Amino acid sequence: MEVREQENAISVRDVTKVYRLYDKPIDRLKESMSISHKNYHRDFYALSGLSFQVKKGETVGIIGTNGSGKSTILKIITGVLTPTTGQVDVNGKISALLELGAGFNMDYTGIENIYMNGTMMGYTKKEMDAKLQDILDFAEIGDFVYQPVKTYSSGMFVRLAFALAINVDPEILIVDEALSVGDVFFQSKCYRRMEEIRKKGTTILMVTHDMGSIIKYCDRVVLLHKGEFIAEGPAGKVVDMYKKILAGKLEELKAELAAGVHKTDQQSGTEDDLSDFSGGMDVDGLVDAQLAKKTFLDNHESAGTTNQHPKGLMRDQMTINSDRTEYGDGRAEIYDLGLLDARGNITNLLLKGEMFTIRECIRFHADIQSPIFTYTIKDKKGTELTGTNTMFEGADIQPMKKGEEYVVEFTQKMTLQGGEYLLSMSCTGFEAGEHTVYHRLYDVTNITVISNKNTVGVYDMESQVKAEKRKADE
Template sequence: MSKELAIRAENITKVYKLYEKPVHRLKESLSIRKMTYHRPFYALNDVSMEIYRGEVVGIIGKNGSGKSTILKIITGVSSPTSGGVYVNGKVSALLELGAGFNLEYTGIENIYLNGMMMGFGREEMDAKLNSILEFADIGDFVYQPVKAYSSGMFARLAFSVAINVDPEILIVDEALAVGDLKFQIKCMEKFSEFRDKGKTILFVSHDINSIKRYCNRAIWLNSGRIEAQGDTDLICDRYTDYLKYGEKSTKSNENEENKEKLKLNDDMIGVIERFQIIDTNGKEIDEIEYDSNFNLKIDFEMNTDNLDIVIGVAIHTIDDIYVCGVNTLLDKEKVSYKKGINTIYLEYEGFNLLGGSYYFDVAIFENNAHVPIDYRARIKEFFVRSAYIGEGICVLPHKWKMDGD
């Protein structure tokens, strides 16, 4: 990957005028006093990004976040309300397959028409024609008007034209695999070929695992603005947490502060005073690396020293899926403590939860682990940093072996 710019978008804003009634558009256009009858909708609001030659960049975000709008502006299909775009290299876009096709033209005529729209001359398209026809594999239908095509044939030809013109920049919007299984495999092989050749690729998809699989950087758009950008796995995991939990995590942090203020009084047997995640260097953290070692430090205070107790810890995903719970009773560990302040540690080795946000519960129970003396739900949120090495919640120990090995 070079540091040569392929795409630069500077302060792009795209505003659409929304009218409650069609007549309001007419009233506004005829108004002598320049009265407005619309409300502005910011599809993009001051968006800037730089894509370097050879990068494969994923753009993620909910519907209406501005993903397709920024692609259309980069490809010249749409103009920004303000801001500018610099594109260095020939672009081929898989946005709306066949959007530039004339239904009355034959497949061959549309191939040359699309080539001309992409800036290729007749002779250049002559040289590319055989590879386009071979990849599309629609036979003699290529000599028929495309209005007679099935939707599958139409998509195959449109995809083939877009991907076989050998562009320097490929832009893909949810159209990576079309047609039957055999053709989908061809599409994926071609996409991988582009990536291996060091082509610049801008890839929009709702399939987060595809973004993780193909992209070396991700940009998260939210309500027309860039929410975050950077490492693909990190940005995708943060975005997934947002889809699950929204922006409510600040409430949990407030709860943590309130819970730390809880102190033992005469009416209480015991209380959890403090809960920390400690790395191997003794530093408190709230981000955990996949497959790392760390300790939980649990400070608790007791009003007695003659009661058998159990300490338990549970992990949940940010959307409340119960991942794992352990306690000293199940692990056959006796909790030795004194009246007053005590500390117990829980050590994790090779922590194998996959990337995303989680939280801990912690509790003191009586000796049967049934009655809670103090139960602190959602006492600590934490985030796991993980490369794309598996899917789901965790990676179980495993090994592949072929018959005969």
């Protein structure tokens, strides 16, 4: 038994958390002064007899509807709350992404807060000295790190807090809906860093409503509902169970579990299983998208349908990722790029269902016999969603001489769901049978897709629906 306990990074045993709820503030005083010990409160069970273990090196997700106790158990594990009954054992140094920046002193500078929080986590000044540059590089807030954090924008604040928590090499990382901070480039970097530390063997316990992240990262998932443990097992299986709860079929699910219908010893689900979800955009997001689409069309109506943009580089009119990855042997250079909407405007904002163009301008610094031009669109977790190149498309690309240029356009219909995506592009080729990269730009810019109708998954099949009502005798 002792050996098995040592394999666990986190052990939660029969944990219950009860809150006393009073109808009126005065009732609390009445109860404390009651000679007969009369109760003026009612008990609310945020958690009820919860037990589960997280093995060292595992990535475990906790899912459930709002009010199921997910954040409560994370706060108990990190020591922010104490359980009413039960026990939690933690074997390892924890870094928690709960309420980002909750431990910051607003009058201290960013640097001072880094060292103060490092001390609170148990690191020496020498250890924090070694980690400081990685934290600053990740946060990308420049000289503001020497200013009091009360002068920061909300974006700078959460970037520094996230950079600190995720770059201290924790043995256990606790994440509560924290991967949605910053812009799409920063979120992409956060996901890459999460993947890096996961591969290093860091134990990760995460709470999120993003089922794509749950299936992508989690080895195992725990399902809660109103403070009660429902099930645990492989991500796909448990996400299917969660979908039943969302559909109001909790009792049916409990009956199936009692009968052994759901066997969670094998991974069965993939991201394709998420058939009850709306493509990652909630109701508020849908309303925002409708408003944004109207504003977009209003602002661009006067532009007409011709490609009327100012002279100069297209990239100067777009959001370009300063943290992009860029490499190649330098014999070709993608010196300009742009996204053009259906009206020919250069923009990062595209409407779902409309045609758009990816334009690349390439200058050659050496003779190249058979160049290939590419693009790839990824989500912010780094998953490649779509892309193509001139070789796949059978384009007639001529040999290039030093000093010559190519302008390449890929035109297609936007069928991705509303959301944020990342665009990569490259100029490559094959020489003596070997793949050669002349210039590659990873995550060079973002694509924001505006939609007032999201379907399931990452793209829209554009289904045509026909429904005909018939009488019973027909």
